[in-house]
Amino acid sequence: MxxxxxxxxxxxxxxxxxxxxxRIDSILRQTWTDFELILLDDASTDTSREILEKYRNHPRVSRIEFNTRNTGSPFQQWMKGILLARGKYIWIAEADDLADPDFLETTVALCEAHERTAVCVxxxxxxxGAGRVSNKDINHWGRRKGKQPGCFDGKSYALHNLYWKNYLINASGILFRREYAARLAHSAFLQMRYCGDWLFWFQMALQxxxxxVYRTLNYFRQHGAKVTVQSLQRGQGIAEDIQVVRYMEEHLPNxxxxKKRLRRGLLYRKIKRTPTDESQRQVLYQQLSAELQATDADYRLERWNQYLRWLWxxxxxxQRDRL
Structure with missing residues (x-):
């Protein structure tokens, strides 16, 4: 067998x-070689099929799957791959990103050393789009930079980190346990377009x-076609933000x-600052009120909290709550 x-x-x-x-070359150049490669295409209209077919007989490639109709959700493709996978761990290597050759070697060693690992980032x-590297700090490690990897209880990580923000910003920089991910085959994250990854990582962390890992081994590509970029431009991701925060509050009893009022105030501020029309903004305010009972008083509290943090x-x- x-x-x-x-x-x-x-x-x-x-x-x-x-x-x-x-992208595929950056995977095949990994120093860790005990992996299968599953290539999925969501009914592309460019020349993707021809390029993927070139790898049909590569010994690392176990499956190539082409959808006949676009799903409209990247997360449904995630789950399709998860259910096809045979490995103990999964790396969702987004098609437009890149990785250093020792990404797998580094993350696999840590996951194997910690038997309860759900996620390694x-x-x-x-x-x-041209591959030029930005100097922008998107990790915000602060004093953690250069230190040994940190291992956190997932429930504490969810409470102190993921409740505030999706710090796991890019799936391409994460190795996670297949067994835990397969349990989410009917999760609400599959119906989302913009914030499903945030909910997925939260649900993974709880397990x-x-x-x-305080080393940069992943390259996260930004371009106009990126779903996250479109979400910011249109403000369409905020409705899903609200849904995710509501789910978190239902599953974080402590x-x-x-803290809840501050988080709701941050959502209110995000709506206030989103570059969309006023009618759409009002729809989001109504959703925030209906799902989280948030008001502009929470926004004012969050603003005062920002000023008073210098005194207290x-x-x-x-930032202070983050592990």
Whole structure:
């Protein structure tokens, strides 16, 4: 009987033909070689199919799947790959991103050393459509930079980190346990377009431990076609933000009331600042009120909290609460 690989690498693609060869090459150059490669295409209209077919007979490639109709959700492709995977761990290597050759070697070693690992995340650098690397700090490690990897209880990580923000910004920089992910085959994250990853990582964290690796081994590409970029431009992701925060509050029994009000105030501020028309803004305010009972009083509290944090070092803020 054929031995299962330790890692399943899933490449979900939609119209990223221009990046596919470089992406797949960065996977095949990994120093850790005990992996299968699963290539998924969500009914691309460019030349993606021709490029993917070139790898049909590569010994690392176990599956190539082409959808006849676009799903409209990247997260449905994630789950399709997860259910096809045979490895103990999964790496969703987004089709437009890149990785250093020792990404798998580094993350696999840490996951194997910590038997309860649900998620292992490395640092990322931004690159543009031409592959130019940005100096922008998107990891915000602060004093953690350069230190040994941190291992956190997943429930604490969810409470102190993920409740405030999706610090796991890019799936391409994460190795996670397949067994835990397969349990989410009917999760609400599959119906989302913009914030499903945030909900997915939260649900994963609740099942085990989270490891942070304070090295940049992943390259996160930013370009106009990126779903996250479109979400920011149109403000369409905020409705899903509200849904995710509501879900978190339902599954984090130890949330302090003051912390909840601050989080709701941050959502109110995000709506206030989003570059959309006033009618859409009012719809989002109504949703925020209906789902989280948030008001402009929460916004004012959050603003005062920002000013007073300089006087009271014990005051809760997102940065101070982070593990």
């Amino acid at each position: 054929e031995k299962n690989p330790l890692v399943s690498v899933i490449v979900p693609n939609y119209n990223y033909a221009r990046y596919l060869d470089a 490395v640092g990322s650098r931004l690159i543009d 085990g431990e989270v490891i942070e 949330l302090a009331p003051y 070092p014990w005051l809760t803020t997102r």
